[in-house]
Amino acid sequence: MAENQKIYDFTSIEKKWQEYWERENTFRAEDDSEKAKYYALDMFPYPSGAGLHIGHPEGYVASDILARYKKACGFNVLHPMGWDAFGLPAEQYAIKTGTHPSVTTRANVDNFRRQIKSIGFAIDWDREINTTDSIYYKWTQWIFLKLFQRGLAYVDEKPVWWCPNLRAVLANEEVVDGKSEVGNHPVERRNLRQVVLRITAYAEKLLEGLDDLDWPDSTKRQQKAWIGKSEGAQVQFEIAGLDEKLEVYTTRPDTLFGATYMVVAPEHPLLKKLVISEKENDVQTYVEAAAKKSDLDRTDLAKDKSGVFTGSYCINPVNGEQIPVWVADYVLISYGTGAIMAVPAHDERDHEFAEKYQIEIRRVIGPQDGEEEKSKLPYSGPGVMVNSGEYDGMEAIACKSKIISDLEEKGVGKGAINYKLRDWIFSRQRYWGEPIPLVWVSKEDYENAKNTKGIVKESLPHDPVTSDKDGETLYALPVPSSELPLKLPEVENYQPAGTGESPLATISEWLDIWFNLETGKSVSRNQVKPDGDNWVSATRETNTMPQWAGSCWYHLRYLDPQNEDQLVDPAKEAYWGSPDFYIGGAEHAVLHLLYARFWHRFLYDEGVLKNPEPYRKLFHQGLILGEDGNKMSKSVGNVVSPDVVIDAYGADSLRLFEMFLGPLEAVKPWSEKGIEGVHRFLKKVHRECLQTEKHLQGEESNKETLKVLHETILKVTEAIEDLRFNVAISQMMILINQLQKVESYSKESIKTLIQLLAPFAPHLSEELWESLGGKPSIANEPWPQARKELLVADEITIVFQVNGKLRGEGQFPKDVDKDSVISAAKADAKVQSFLEGKEIVKEIYVPGKLVNLAAKG
RNA sequence: GCCCGAGUGGCGGAAUUGGUAGACGCAGCGGACUUAAAAUCCGUUGGCCGCAAGGCCGUGGGGGUUCAAGUCCCCCCUUGGGCACCA
Numbered sequence: 054m055a056e057n058q059k060i061y062d063f064t065s066i067e068k069k070w071q072e073y074w075e076r077e078n079t080f081r082a083e084d085d086s087e088k089a090k091y092y093a094l095d096m097f098p099y100p101s102g103a104g105l106h107i108g109h110p111e112g113y114v115a116s117d118i119l120a121r122y123k124k125a126c127g128f129n130v131l132h133p134m135g136w137d138a139f140g141l142p143a144e145q146y147a148i149k150t151g152t153h154p155s156v157t158t159r160a161n162v163d164n165f166r167r168q169i170k171s172i173g174f175a176i177d178w179d180r181e182i183n184t185t186d187s188i189y190y191k192w193t194q195w196i197f198l199k200l201f202q203r204g205l206a207y208v209d210e211k212p213v214w215w216c217p218n219l220r221a222v223l224a225n226e227e228v229v230d231g232k233s234e235v236g237n238h239p240v241e242r243r244n245l246r247q248v249v250l251r252i253t254a255y256a257e258k259l260l261e262g263l264d265d266l267d268w269p270d271s272t273k274r275q276q277k278a279w280i281g282k283s284e285g286a287q288v289q290f291e292i293a294g295l296d297e298k299l300e301v302y303t304t305r306p307d308t309l310f311g312a313t314y315m316v317v318a319p320e321h322p323l324l325k326k327l328v329i330s331e332k333e334n335d336v337q338t339y340v341e342a343a344a345k346k347s348d349l350d351r352t353d354l355a356k357d358k359s360g361v362f363t364g365s366y367c368i369n370p371v372n373g374e375q376i377p378v379w380v381a382d383y384v385l386i387s388y389g390t391g392a393i394m395a396v397p398a399h400d401e402r403d404h405e406f407a408e409k410y411q412i413e414i415r416r417v418i419g420p421q422d423g424e425e426e427k428s429k430l431p432y433s434g435p436g437v438m439v440n441s442g443e444y445d446g447m448e449a450i451a452c453k454s455k456i457i458s459d460l461e462e463k464g465v466g467k468g469a470i471n472y473k474l475r476d477w478i479f480s481r482q483r484y485w486g487e488p489i490p491l492v493w494v495s496k497e498d499y500e501n502a503k504n505t506k507g508i509v510k511e512s513l514p515h516d517p518v519t520s521d522k523d524g525e526t527l528y529a530l531p532v533p534s535s536e537l538p539l540k541l542p543e544v545e546n547y548q549p550a551g552t553g554e555s556p557l558a559t560i561s562e563w564l565d566i567w568f569n570l571e572t573g574k575s576v577s578r579n580q581v582k583p584d585g586d587n588w589v590s591a592t593r594e595t596n597t598m599p600q601w602a603g604s605c606w607y608h609l610r611y612l613d614p615q616n617e618d619q620l621v622d623p624a625k626e627a628y629w630g631s632p633d634f635y636i637g638g639a640e641h642a643v644l645h646l647l648y649a650r651f652w653h654r655f656l657y658d659e660g661v662l663k664n665p666e667p668y669r670k671l672f673h674q675g676l677i678l679g680e681d682g683n684k685m686s687k688s689v690g691n692v693v694s695p696d697v698v699i700d701a702y703g704a705d706s707l708r709l710f711e712m713f714l715g716p717l718e719a720v721k722p723w724s725e726k727g728i729e730g731v732h733r734f735l736k737k738v739h740r741e742c743l744q745t746e747k748h749l750q751g752e753e754s755n756k757e758t759l760k761v762l763h764e765t766i767l768k769v770t771e772a773i774e775d776l777r778f779n780v781a782i783s784q785m786m787i788l789i790n791q792l793q794k795v796e797s798y799s800k801e802s803i804k805t806l807i808q809l810l811a812p813f814a815p816h817l818s819e820e821l822w823e824s825l826g827g828k829p830s831i832a833n834e835p836w837p838q839a840r841k842e843l844l845v846a847d848e849i850t851i852v853f854q855v856n857g858k859l860r861g862e863g864q865f866p867k868d869v870d871k872d873s874v875i876s877a878a879k880a881d882a883k884v885q886s887f888l889e890g891k892e893i894v895k896e897i898y899v900p901g902k903l904v905n906l907a908a909k910g
Numbered sequence: 911g912c913c914c915g916a917g918u919g920g921c922g923g924a925a926u927u928g929g930u931a932g933a934c935g936c937a938g939c940g941g942a943c944u945u946a947a948a949a950u951c952c953g954u955u956g957g958c959c960g961c962a963a964g965g966c967c968g969u970g971g972g973g974g975u976u977c978a979a980g981u982c983c984c985c986c987c988u989u990g991g992g993c994a995c996c997a
Contacts, residue, residue, distance in 0.1 A: 274914065274992085278993060281996065283997085303997060305997080316997090388996040713923095713934090714923090719916090724922070724936075727922065730935045730936055736950095737950095779923070787934070790934090854930085905929080905977050907978085
């Protein structure tokens with residue numbers, strides 16, 4: 054019996070306290086608390102079939118330590134968890150096995166929940182959410198309707214990545230180096246009808262909003278680069294012999310005099326008119342070849358530029374010169390105006406092209422005396438203008454705005470801003486996603502809808518959203534919010550339709566409906582048309598939403614997960630606001646984090662939310678590599694499962710070691726030996742707690758112990774605040790080493806250590822807290838306060854340096870004056886030996902720390 | 911190619927503002943306890959020279975600023991990440 058007590062039986066301890074927390078609702082977040090709130094959010098996982106691997110919990114442990122620490126500091130803490138459960142793998146599995154994705158998803162979620170619970174997080178499980186629940190995706194659809202109503206959704210034919218193996222369309226960001234991100238299959242271009250969100254309308258707001266965010270710099274930079282704002286001018290060039298103008302965008306209007314040719318993209322609408330008859334064959338061949346190239350060929354690989362002269366000439370508005378117009382695929386139709394003025398002297402790309410086709414290269418930014426670097430072309434920096442008529446001699450940068458206003462005066466140009474950001478292709482031709490709540494009707498029925506009072510009319514955008522199908526133009530009507538959720542229908546076959554459409558397109562009883570223009574209600578068309586006036590024939594939108602949709606707003610739903618009438622109760626949103634801490638992988642730097650900012654900002658503009666930004670403080674945990682230093686992967690066989698680690702060492706050791714591995718943001722390898730180290734530390738703590746004969750009543754009487762104790766309180770507190778958990782753990786190890794070393798210590802001292810340890814190793818801490826006579830739960834105990842006055846020793850050590858090298862040290866009273874320290878240093882035998890034959894030229898004293906004698910000779 | 915970040919013992923890392931480099935842990939070595947092992951504890955561990963006292967060198971490489979540099983500046987190397995014809 055006594056023997057058993059001394060063993061650190063983590064398995065039963067962890068089971069005991071996990072059950073306790075669940076039974077007592079220890080970590081329930083109160084909606085109507087007087088306390089200040091603290092909201093710690095993890096990027097929620099996609100529950101894959103493989104289960105959790107050791108990398109997943111890293112961020113969760115970090116946020117959990119913060120959550121438990123903040124609770125101890127008196128905050129009302131919310132630390133929730135949920136499932137981003139729509140997505141491709143469950144659908145792929147369904148295609149292979151016929152198992153409904155909801156079945157797979159449920160099993161995977163159950164397994165993930167079990168694994169996460171086994172690590173002992175301070176999660177309020179009453180707030181668990183799942184993006185595939187219709188009570189959740191009702192509101193995802195609701196947000197879409199709002200976007201639709203505000204004209205931020207439209208439908209367009211877009212060239213998209215089609216993956217024959219996955220039989221699915223992929224977004225740009227899901228294609229890496231010409232292969233699908235999932236499964237690494239080859240992909241090709243196809244034109245398909247897509248629902249698109251006008252995120253570009255939010256480019257400026259998304260850019261500006263970044264300034265106030267406490268985010269890693271690199272992530273902000275990535276978003277900035279992704280949005281890609283540039284300022285310049287749009288300039289119109291007359292076309293010789295044509296009554297049309299060619300408009301270009303340039304960031305360098307100051308180099309207008311150096312434009313020696315023009316380029317239009319192969320898809321440019323004016324190209325047909327520009328081509329003279331002798332060039333028609335050449336140009337047509339070129340354009341066709343360009344159309345066959347994928348974006349990859351046109352950008353990444355094709356460093357070699359190519360193009361064809363159209364035979365036409367433009368007239369340079371600043372000097373009346375005629376310059377040739379070329380077509381070349383290094384100019385993209387999707388950016389700016391799809392046409393450029395080429396200035397080979399001051400643009401690398403134009404320079405390369407001009408050299409290849411022997412087009413004139415004319416310098417307009419000149420080198421001045423001693424400016425070597427400007428004499429080599431192409432040169433794209435600042436400088437003084439030359440060969441530029443009236444502008445000669447001016448600073449090019451200053452000249453930009455002058456030229457723009459001169460162009461404006463002449464009516465041939467204007468200042469302009471462009472963004473690299475493209476609209477967001479929001480549709481997926483898949484089954485396992487949120488159905489997009491739109492139906493398609495004829496023009497006539499659309500006009501009727503506009504004239505029919507009711508919720509459908511109220512939800513319509515100002516301009517119609519249309520799409521051409523089989524030569525007919527169809528008009529989009531919303532399935533109004535009163536009809537949400539629009540649930541996924543059952544389907545027999547999960548294979549996408551061969552056309553690239555989603556499997557939903559094959560279920561005609563769902564697809565073809567009678568739609569009521571007044572109420573938005575619908576009835577399958579294989580039933581009789583209902584009585585009444587406003588029933589029209591309609592076809593449902595078959596696309597579903599991308600996986601990003603559900604994660605765009607989940608941080609809001611945790612605040613009010615069961616609300617059937619509102620996305621979130623405004624009172625709850627007002628109290629909880631946005632997360633105080635958000636942690637997740639850096640791989641989401643631009644996609645999830647930009648899309649979520651877009652939706653959140655939009656909801657703010659709509660008056661639904663009180664904060665414009667969703668994630669004020671963001672942190673990226675670093676990858677945990679396999680023990681061999683490689684990325685953990687099944688194929689390499691270096692994956693470590695938390696289940697195995699918990700079996701062998703317990704959840705507390707797992708938690709502690711994930712944090713002890715190194716800085717939270719660093720990429721670092723797993724180590725089996727390393728976890729034994731922290732496990733040993735926990736055993737040591739366990740042993741010390743049970744050695745009650747060492748525990749004394751009253752205050753700590755050993756000065757050294759008292760000092761280390763308060764140093765530890767201070768350092769652990771600071772380290773948690775700074776997310777430097779590895780340092781916090783080191784310091785607790787120093788304290789336990791001290792307690793182990795001395796013969797006895799105050800019981801309060803070890804109780805304090807247990808409190809500091811509680812956020813890191815909560816199960817063991819609860820157990821030991823109880824055994825030391827504390828009242829459960831330790832999670833409710835206030836955080837220990839360091840007494841800083843104890844950290845100042847009466848005696849201090851001051852080191853002596855000669856020429857910056859350590860040569861001795863001395864003990865001094867803490868309020869010693871400079872002169873006595875310096876004379877003591879000079880009197881030190883070793884210091885003297887290094888001063889011999891030298892002259893002291895400078896004496897430096899850093900109070901309480903060191904003396905440095907600079908000597909020469 | 912461009913833009914960021916990182917390089918510290920055998921290993922993971924510490925040194926937050928320029929002020930004793932290598933805390934803490936792992937691994938190693940020596941020892942205690944034990945019939946033995948496990949567990950635990952104690953000591954030791956950057957390199958070179960030296961019997962020792964001690965000295966010299968040392969934070970990717972080279973230069974610089976400073977009384978003092980892992981920390982600041984310049985150049986270079988290696989490595990991780992992001993972007994990549996956006997005019």
